[in-house]
Amino acid sequence: MATETPLRSVGSAPLDDPGTGRPVPAPSDGPGTRLRRLIGVDEALLSWVPEERTRYTWYGALVLNTALLGALSMSLALGTFRSDLPLAAVLGAAAVWFWVVLAMDSWLVSSTHGTAVRKWSLTLRLFLSVLLGLFIAEPILFQIFDKEIRQEISVGNAQKVADYRGMLVACNPADGASTADRPGCGRHQLKVAGSPAELAAQIESNETRMTTLQAQVTRINEALDGKMATEQRECGPDRWIRRGGGWDVTITCERARKDSSSYRTTSKIDTYEKQLAGMRDKAQTLEAKRNRASDAYQPLLQKTIDDKTRERAAGLDSQGILTRAHALHTVAGSDGFALFITVVLHLLLVSLDALPVLAKFMSGATMYDRVLGARFDASRRLYTEELQVEQACVRMEHDVRRHRVEQDTAERKRRTEHAHQRAQAERAARERTELEERMERIMRARRV
Known part of the structure; x- marks a missing residue:
């Protein structure tokens, strides 16, 4: 690429401008032109300073290398973070990113040509190049430290799983006791049916309900016994009366019987006694379950803890960009040499991408820039003169149009005045003719 076609071959006659007879530089053609x-x-302008061809050839090579590096970075990133993508999709995305980086760097470099570029403008372009370099550098760093990152992620995930399992074991004791009051156990309690603590709570709740219901039944039975005693006392043989030729109970006895029967129905004593019997049976069943729960609950708890641990391990990410970035940060922070290598590689990759603008920033204006600046100045002057000529032509054309309009206006005024005078003369002639005709009629009338 450094070998280019010279301004003109040795021993050949110079190319002459047919209009001026001055030598014109020969255009360059070769692989460096692309x-x-x-x-x-501008190859035609660069032909005036062929010494700059090598510089700008390698300048273009730097831009091309940056775009290739960006495509490689994108393919590595997609291949690492989205391993489910087909190869065609990865290559297509890499090609698009290659074009984006190439277009951006080409614009950044091409906009610096010329001597009028200011340092602050180059600084902004350098800042954009650094941002682009940082984006390109990360996937490559992930590949360089891939083994260490995978190991750090594996160790970190194993520690997370172990901590999670430890919290499950600590927050779910073998006896099933509640640990809701312990710090950090609110999200780690498991619902396992048949725990001894749960059964004990059910037995205690059942006993409390049995005690309450038993007191209610006792109170109802005491009231019912009092009513039955009243019925027996009022309905005894000593209280019978004669009625209709025989013996019969009194109205008070009938009221007592009705009151006791009504109270048995409204108090629901039969329902409560059935419920109390059912609670006693449930208490025996729960007691039997609690005796067997100590042997059956622990295997169920262990199986639930194992299932939750496997779910936790399966849910941990090991390929995400944030996970790998955190792992790289941990690796760099845990070892000074790894941190040094990370910083150096970052600077190297960023410098590779920013090198085109950085080279322009350090080298300053070249001879090509001066020639291009001179052409800019000449073009600006020519354009200014062209504008002045156009303005003069337009001004003269305007003067001609104004003079033509003035002449045309004057001619139209003359025609209008002539037409007006002719109309007045014709009107005067008609009036004289009309007067003469009247005078003639008057004279004839007098003679007659």
Whole structure:
């Protein structure tokens, strides 16, 4: 690429401008031309300073290398973070990213040509190049430290799983006791049916309900016994009366019987006694379950803890970009040499991408920039003069149009005045003719 076609071959006659007879530089043609075209170099203008061709050829090569590095970075990133994508999709995305980086760097470099570029403008372009370099550098760093990152992620995930299992074991004791009051156990309690603590709570609740219901039944039975005693006392043989030729109970006895029967129905004593019997049976069943729960609950609890641990392990990410970034940060923070290598590689990759603008920033204006600046100045002057000529032509054309309009206006005024005078003369002639005709009629009338 450094070998280019010279301004003119040795021993050959110079090319002459047919209009002026002055020598015209021969245009360059070669593989470096395509590289220089990437950064917007004008080959016809560069022919006047052929010494700059090598510089701008490698300048274009730097831009092309940055785009290739960006495509490689994108393919590595997609291949690592989205391993489910087909190869065609990865290559397509890498090609698109290659074009984006190439277009951006080509614009950044081509916009620096010329001597009028200011340092602050170059600084902004350098800042954009650094941002682009940081984006390109990360996937490559992930591949360089891939083994360490995978190991750190594996160790970190194993520690997370172990901590999670430890919290499950600590927050779910073998006896099933509640640990809701312990710090950190609110999200780690498991619902396992048949725990001894749960059964004990059910037995205690059942006993409390039995005690309450038993007191209620006792109270109802005491009231019912009092009513039955009243019925027996009022309905005894000593209280019978004669009625209809025989013996019969009194109205008070009938009221007592009705009151006791009504109270048995409204108090629901039979329902409560059935419920109390059912609670006693449930208490025996729960007691039997609690005796067997100590042997059956622990295997169920262990199986639930194992299932939750496997779910936790399966849910941990090991390929995400944030996970790998955190792992890289941990690796760099845990070892000074790893941190040094990370910083150096970051700077190297960022410098590779920012090198085109950085080279322009350090080298300053070249001879090509001066020639291009001179052409800019000449074009600006020519354009200014062209505008002045156009303005003068337009002004003269306007004067001609104004003079034509003035002449036309004057001619129209003359025609209008002539037409007006002729109309007045014709009107006067008609009036004289009309007067003469009247005078003639008057004279004839007098003679007659």
